[in-house]
Amino acid sequence: QITLKESGPTLVKPTQTLTLTCSFSGFSLSTSGVAVGWIRQPPGKALEWLAVIYWNDDQRYSPSLKSRLTITKDTSKTQVVLTMTNLDPADTATYYCVHKDLVKYSYGIDYWGQGTLVTVSS
Amino acid sequence: QSALTQPPSASGSPGQSVTISCTGTSSDVGGYVYVSWYQQHPGKAPKLIIYEVSKRPSGVPDRFSGSKSGNTASLTVSGLQADDEANYFCSSYAGSNNAGVFGGGTKLTVL
Numbered sequence: 001q002i003t004l005k006e007s008g009p010t011l012v013k014p015t016q017t018l019t020l021t022c023s024f025s026g027f028s029l030s031t032s033g034v035a036v037g038w039i040r041q042p043p044g045k046a047l048e049w050l051a052v053i054y055w056n057d058d059q060r061y062s063p064s065l066k067s068r069l070t071i072t073k074d075t076s077k078t079q080v081v082l083t084m085t086n087l088d089p090a091d092t093a094t095y096y097c098v099h100k101d102l103v104k105y106s107y108g109i110d111y112w113g114q115g116t117l118v119t120v121s122s
Numbered sequence: 123q124s125a126l127t128q129p130p131s132a133s134g135s136p137g138q139s140v141t142i143s144c145t146g147t148s149s150d151v152g153g154y155v156y157v158s159w160y161q162q163h164p165g166k167a168p169k170l171i172i173y174e175v176s177k178r179p180s181g182v183p184d185r186f187s188g189s190k191s192g193n194t195a196s197l198t199v200s201g202l203q204a205d206d207e208a209n210y211f212c213s214s215y216a217g218s219n220n221a222g223v224f225g226g227g228t229k230l231t232v233l
Binding site for chain 1: 147156158162167168170173174179210213215218219220221222223224225226227
């Protein structure tokens with residue numbers, strides 16, 4: 001059974017750096033076709049892709065946020081870490097960790113974490 | 123502003139059909155077959171209901187169907203049921219230099 005869980009601070013001050021960790025189980029990020037990504041959703045607003053990392057360490061980012069984001073994986077620890085710099089109140093959102101299997105569902109996201117609400121405020 | 127354009131709301135009576143559109147560009151929806159749709163109930167994580175434009179994951183009723191024409195993808199929900207009332211988001215692959223794009227979401231109300 002695949003599970004993903006986000007962890008990190010719930011409150012961050014403007015200009016600070018946010019580090020979120022996705023701890024997962026039930027799959028290996030070394031398996032061909034597998035990817036883990038981050039998506040966020042501001043309260044009452046739409047979903048937004050942030051970044052995704054593939055089994056082969058290929059990384060993709062939102063073009064508008066690329067300069068502020070870094071995604072890394074620790075396959076042995078079954079974790080993926082997202083770092084976002086220079087936080088702004090507009091970054092207040094629920095951040096989801098997600099799983100994709102290119103072989104099974106192409107670019108569809110088949111598993112989501114429960115999400116973690118991050119508030120940016122002084 | 124979202125990369126893909128969806129109507130903010132849609133509605134229908136039980137048993138009826140409703141179609142939700144998702145308009146992008148030739149760089150995303152129009153350029154690939156990798157359009158997916160998600161259903162999100164309040165306070166819950168989204169659920170994949172359509173991938174690759176028209177395919178359904180196992181367990182998703184065939185009342186949900188997807189299609190695409192040019193730069194616009196569509197989700198049709200037939201035989202509307204009360205539990206179909208939710209927000210629906212489309213998403214598309216957008217090339218090798220992009221993590222992906224989403225639509226702004228459509229709130230479906232079952233009257």
